[in-house]
Amino acid sequence: MRERTMLFIQRELAGSLRARWFLVYSGVFLLSGLLLATFGAGNVAIHGYRGFAKAFAGLVHLALLFVPLMALFPATSAIAEERESGALEYLLAQPVTFGEVYAGKWIGVSVAVLLALTIGLGAAGAVAVIRGVPPGLVAMLYGFVVLLALAFVALGLFLSTLTQSRARATTIGIVLWLVLVAVGSLGIMVAFVRWGLPEQILVLWTFVNPVESFRIGVVSALDPDLSLLGPVGASVVGQFGARGTTAMAGLALAAWTALPGLAGWLAFRRIR
Amino acid sequence: MIRARSLTKRFGRQRVLDDVALDVGAGERVALLGLNGAGKTTLMRCLLGLVSFEGDLSIAGCDVRSDGREARAHLGYVPQRVPHFDGTLAEVVEFFARLRASNRERVRERLVTLGLSLDEHGDKSIRELSGGMLQKVLLALALGEQVPLLLLDEPTANLDPRARGEFLRALRQIDRQTTVLLASHRLADVEALAERLVVLHDGRIVFDGTMPDLWERVGAAVTLWMRVPASQRDGARDHLHSRHGVPAVVANGAAIGLKVGHSAGADVLVELRRVGIPIEAFWTEHPSLHELLEGILAQGSGERAAGP
Numbered sequence: 001m002r003e004r005t006m007l008f009i010q011r012e013l014a015g016s017l018r019a020r021w022f023l024v025y026s027g028v029f030l031l032s033g034l035l036l037a038t039f040g041a042g043n044v045a046i047h048g049y050r051g052f053a054k055a056f057a058g059l060v061h062l063a064l065l066f067v068p069l070m071a072l073f074p075a076t077s078a079i080a081e082e083r084e085s086g087a088l089e090y091l092l093a094q095p096v097t098f099g100e101v102y103a104g105k106w107i108g109v110s111v112a113v114l115l116a117l118t119i120g121l122g123a124a125g126a127v128a129v130i131r132g133v134p135p136g137l138v139a140m141l142y143g144f145v146v147l148l149a150l151a152f153v154a155l156g157l158f159l160s161t162l163t164q165s166r167a168r169a170t171t172i173g174i175v176l177w178l179v180l181v182a183v184g185s186l187g188i189m190v191a192f193v194r195w196g197l198p199e200q201i202l203v204l205w206t207f208v209n210p211v212e213s214f215r216i217g218v219v220s221a222l223d224p225d226l227s228l229l230g231p232v233g234a235s236v237v238g239q240f241g242a243r244g245t246t247a248m249a250g251l252a253l254a255a256w257t258a259l260p261g262l263a264g265w266l267a268f269r270r271i272r
Numbered sequence: 273m274i275r276a277r278s279l280t281k282r283f284g285r286q287r288v289l290d291d292v293a294l295d296v297g298a299g300e301r302v303a304l305l306g307l308n309g310a311g312k313t314t315l316m317r318c319l320l321g322l323v324s325f326e327g328d329l330s331i332a333g334c335d336v337r338s339d340g341r342e343a344r345a346h347l348g349y350v351p352q353r354v355p356h357f358d359g360t361l362a363e364v365v366e367f368f369a370r371l372r373a374s375n376r377e378r379v380r381e382r383l384v385t386l387g388l389s390l391d392e393h394g395d396k397s398i399r400e401l402s403g404g405m406l407q408k409v410l411l412a413l414a415l416g417e418q419v420p421l422l423l424l425d426e427p428t429a430n431l432d433p434r435a436r437g438e439f440l441r442a443l444r445q446i447d448r449q450t451t452v453l454l455a456s457h458r459l460a461d462v463e464a465l466a467e468r469l470v471v472l473h474d475g476r477i478v479f480d481g482t483m484p485d486l487w488e489r490v491g492a493a494v495t496l497w498m499r500v501p502a503s504q505r506d507g508a509r510d511h512l513h514s515r516h517g518v519p520a521v522v523a524n525g526a527a528i529g530l531k532v533g534h535s536a537g538a539d540v541l542v543e544l545r546r547v548g549i550p551i552e553a554f555w556t557e558h559p560s561l562h563e564l565l566e567g568i569l570a571q572g573s574g575e576r577a578a579g580p
Binding site for chain 1: 320340342354370
């Protein structure tokens with residue numbers, strides 16, 4: 001079992017390293033991260049920790065926009081593309097189990113995405129640390145970025161098992177990303193102001209939307225300040241405290257990894 | 273090698289396979305014949321564990337449903353549609369050889385015997401290879417460590433005539449110990465490779481027997497077309513009229529056609545030469561699969577010819 005799963009992981013990794021998305025996303029993330037870390041972290045010397053935190057928010061927002069896309073693109077292709085080309089049927093006709101194929105793809109895509117992220121964020125983080133940012137904060141940001149990426153890999157894989165073509169899976173993934181990133185936060189705020197939704201709905205939305213979980217989780221750990229958290233975040237931190245919010249956001253992202261991943265597995269088994 | 277009992281597959285309310293019972297012994301070469309939608313590919317997909325089904329199905333004693341991986345370890349598979357992979361030919365061969373725990377050198381040798389050298393083509397992207405070359409790669413991978421069962425699902429359906437000829441030649445080289453199950457709707461492919469025919473229609477087996485059994489059952493004949501010198505055409509026709517009866521002889525431009533029994537063509541050619549009529553060219557024309565099926569169905573789908 002382990003040997004064949006490893007083979008699929010290696011195959012996914014090799015495919016990702018060959019693919020353009022890996023180079024483009026790594027490069028863009030690397031450059032943007034380096035720019036933000038170089039110019040943003042300059043505030044540390046003048047304003048101390050709090051000054052840095054505001055500048056570091058740039059990196060957080062960069063991750064918030066890029067990481068879901070980086071994860072969705074290869075994950076939505078992973079199964080749908082091979083199904084479309086007939087390769088999936090041929091793979092499953094070999095002496096392997098459905099579980100080995102699915103696990104290999106899930107882990108392989110996750111490792112490839114994390115590798116691209118590590119290249120981009122690793123360089124930015126190193127510059128930030130050199131310029132005086134505490135390594136613990138960089139590690140914490142990296143940890144949340146990993147959780148966000150894994151959540152969107154699992155979501156993408158789930159979509160990939162449900163669709164017959166790569167194009168359709170990717171389109172649904174991008175629409176989902178738009179809803180969660182752009183419309184999600186904005187929409188819930190508009191609804192809150194327009195219809196006066198109860199505060200509990202806002203709190204729930206924070207943990208139901210993985211992008212919001214990431215944002216609130218990182219910012220509450222860095223600097224639980226209203227200007228960065230926003231009214232929703234401030235409300236959540238007010239209820240659970242900064243550490244409680246960070247922990248709950250981490251758990252929400254972990255759940256976003258486990259649940260779509262398992263749902264994808266159930267859908268994958270039903271391919272037969 | 274293959275044992276199916278009460279094998280039924282439904283898609284919604286439609287039964288694509290309907291209570292199929294089939295035994296294929298070790299070393300047999302069996303062709304699954306049928307029109308599109310007859311259930312050939314579904315039967316293959318059941319054997320591969322790619323679809324759920326009702327009934328019992330085993331390969332080399334391994335239950336396909338509960339022990340699918342072990343069952344698939346006994347077989348090699350060449351699909352109708354060539355799957356598209358990323359990477360070079362060498363990488364793809366390496367991956368599948370490792371996945372199937374095959375000896376890579378053996379696969380490499382198989383490729384050479386099929387006319388494909390990894391030294392020459394190994395660095396080429398798999399997408400650069402022609403359909404015929406890819407089918408040969410799949411055949412080499414399928415045979416790998418001399419698997420006991422080879423499943424071929426219309427492997428020549430998308431090949432041009434030249435590639436098809438090469439692929440069929442390659443198939444004829446397969447070790448006699450290997451059991452072959454070939455799904456096809458081309459009678460010519462089947463004649464070249466299989467000794468036993470299983471004809472499916474609407475998900476049911478309507479014929480199971482040898483090729484001569486089939487000809488005898490449906491009373492079908494091949495048309496032997498002959499081209500003789502123009503000066504002797506009337507003489508040849510008269511001779512054939514007198515020997516075989518008027519209705520059997522037809523003319524089509526310069527050629528004379530005669531309906532003969534499945535294996536009687538050679539006798540006719542010898543007979544004409546014996547009476548001094550030279551044969552410039554000859555060819556045979558088989559009845560279509562559709563015509564054969566009509567013949568089988570006309571006799572009642574419940575009837576079964578004696579199996580081998």
